[in-house]
Amino acid sequence: MSDYEYPASLTHDLNRAELLNHLQNRLDDARFQHCLRVEETARTLAKRFGADVDRAGLAGLFHDYAKQIPVADYKRVIMEDGFDPDLLNYGRGVWHGLVGTWFIQTEVGLTDKLVLQAIERHTTGDPEMTLLDQIIFVADFIEPARTLDAEVAARKAAQTDMRQASYIELKNTLQYLIAEDKIVYPKTLLTYNAFIPKEG
């Protein structure tokens, strides 16, 4: 198993064992293992594209911290802590990124804005996604346990082109949501428009 330590400036002095303990308090083992794989994948992508490896690893490790928090807790935080009430029309799939960072700040104490932003954007995307944001967005989609056609195609694209890899993921997510008659958080559509390859 990987054993990366992160700079105290990013973790507020939490060592790796303490970080993993926080994750394991909130996640079942399958989801925890996924987080470790996304950490590894994010670090690889960050090295490949010259992004901040520690921020990528830490954001990858914590991206799904809030994935299994009870719906009632989310609803309370959305209603009481200044979130857009429109979020109540969506579910945990959308909340664990956009609202999940509230739990990460409150319970773990991580405060690095770039790490939190990458986690915030990892599910819905954002038209303004930075390279670090794209790395977390894509790492979640191409970690080694992902084997669907679109995931394999995105992994191949991510050898050279993070915007193309992000685009493949965005297209797949929208196709999936529509095929399954699921509600679409509109920011993903705006992100798709921003990432669609330009002609010529």
Ligand SMILES: Nc1ncnc2c1ncn2[C@@H]1O[C@H](COP(=O)(O)OP(=O)(O)O)[C@@H](O)[C@H]1O
């Ligand atoms: N724009 C969106 N609107 C509604 N649901 C979405 C949107 N984008 C992603 N989702 C759904 O949210 C869930 C969590 O997505 P994601 O974070 O990518 O998966 P995971 O956390 O399992 O790696 C998935 O079911 C996904 O289809």
